Amino acid sequence: MDNNHSEKDLVARAKHCPEAFGWLYDQNYSAILNYCIRRTGDVELAQDITAETFVKALKNIGRYEWRGSSFSAWLYRIAGNELTSYYRKGANKTVSLEYLRESQGFDPSSQAELEEELIAAEEQLARFQEFLSCRQKISQLPIKYQEVITLRFFACRSLKDIAEILGKPEGTTKSLLHRGLKKLRRFF
Amino acid sequence: MTGKADYEKLQNKLDTLELPEIQMPAYQQRLRKTLLASSCFEKEITPSPFQHKVRARIYRFMPAAWPLVATLAVLLITLGTYATFFTAPQVVASLTLQVNPVINMTISSRNKVITANGLNADGQTLLARLDLTSQNVNEALRIIADALRKDGLLSPERRIIIALHPIGDSLGAADLAVLSGNVRRTIDEYLAGQEISLEVTSSELTAELMETAGDAGLLPADYVDLVAAVGVPLAWQVLSLYRELGLSPESFKEKLDDITEAIIELIEEKGLSEKEALLIIKNAIKADPMLKNFDGLLESGSDILDENMDERSDSERPRRGQTKPNVPNEHEAEEYESDKPTRDVPKPDAAGEEKIETEEGAEHSEYELQESIDDYQE
Secondary structure, eight states: OOHHHHHHHHHHHHTTOHHHHHHHHHHHHHHHHHHHHHHHSOHHHHHHHHHHHHHHHHHHGGGOOOOSSOHHHHHHHHHHHHHHHHHHHOSOOOHHHHHHHHHHOOOGGGHHHHHHHHHHHHHHHHTOHHHHHHHHHHTTSOHHHHHHHIIIIISOOOHHHHHHHHTSOHHHHHHHHHHHHHHHHTTO | OOHHHHHHHHHHHHHTOOOOOOOOHHHHHHHHHHHHTSSOSOOOOOOOHHHHHHHHHHHHHHHHHHHHHHHHHHHHHHHHHHHHHTSOOOEEEEEEEESSSEEEEEEETTSBEEEEEESSHHHHHHHTTOOOTTSBHHHHHHHHHHHHHHTTOOOTTOEEEEEEEEOSSSSOHHHHHHHHHHHHHHHHHHHHHTTOOOEEEEEEOOHHHHHHHHHTTOOHHHHHHHHHHHOHHHHHHHHHHHHHTTOOHHHHHHHHHHHHHHHHHHHHTSOOOHHHHHHHHHHHHHHOTTOSSHHHHHHHHHHHHHHHHHHHHHTTOOOBTTBOOOOOOHHHHHHHHHHSOSSOOOOOOTTTOOEEEOTTSOEEEHHHHHHHHHHHHO
């Protein structure tokens, strides 16, 4: 059984099996969180958008149809939509997560631990000054270019993967990246 | 930076950029716990062996069935659309409402009004301000009745006449009776609701009768009493006399009440069969096509009939009225009428004389009746 086939089965099981969904979550959490951090340069905001991404994935996994692309591509697409939505509409980003917190309950005992973890992450991020400088320049581009450049260079996805995530043909994605880089060149 | 070199340099810079790789295990675990505890997961339904078997059969059949199902669906949608938008509704009945005004409506198989026409000037004036097309027939009747009431036309001395007849073959006698009852009930309920006391007469007719009456310029009010007294078939024969004998519409309409009374009297009081009564009426009209002395002719014919019957009674023949007279052969009667001119009636010989016989063999000569009418005229 190849990886795709096993991921397909896992996604099918994840529709009604929390353990299967948990496995997919573990496999993709870190990648999505870091993608969000690298897009936003803000750990706390990235946490919220990551949480929102997985809440939406959980809510919609029943309607998810396997079409050959990886599950992670679907998660990147959700995360990208959430980020776009955040940049276009501003705050109000954690409605679903708050709902889950209220209905399922978050463990308040670990609040201090979480705060420590957040501070440590922000300190760690601050050490990557060159990256933050680049990110700041990229953030001045239109969102469509930000998306394609961060997926290519910050999430290290191939052009084929980016095309799947954006739902665009590979050639279009390549042109988009090329134009984005040409625009970005002005800021260096 | 400019040029291709700068572009490649930027690309290289981004490729080699050291990226932050942040792990947040506590937050990850907390979110995981929250997500997995949610009720978003579908319940897994394990089919029973029987369900599994049925599903397997359905799934095996489905690939072959899909094209058929798709074709049928397209066909149904096409036919449905065609039937709904491109075919005219089928007219099954005609309803004439006479108060006066006189209004005629054609009705579809779904009891909807297809057309509404005024049969006189008042009817046309009334319909000019009412929109009855596509209304349910009951609703249309309520609208008409309401308009008539507002115009003060539902006064107690008036009479509402409803005449219904089928159009085509799709409405059977039973269906027509149901529709007629429905129409009558609607009018009665409206009048009761408005506390109006008015005579309502409803009649189920035939298309032939309506057509014949229409040719003579008659409206339902002119002949509903005749229909009620003698039934649709005889009423139609009476109305057909107008065409058969080539009468003027005005005089026929004027004398129709007299004809109606006469035929009722001949049948009910003198005990004649329908054919006998019709023959006398016909001969009387033939003798006086302008119907100027129709009453006298009718009386004379009737008296002769009485005398003949009295003579027969003397010779111990059964009295008229004691036995029901036979209906003469229709073909013979028609042949007689078509062959013999009114004023030139040949005296029949013993073998060929046309007679109207009673059940017991008592007979009187039609010739005698005709002769008496001729004598009267002379």
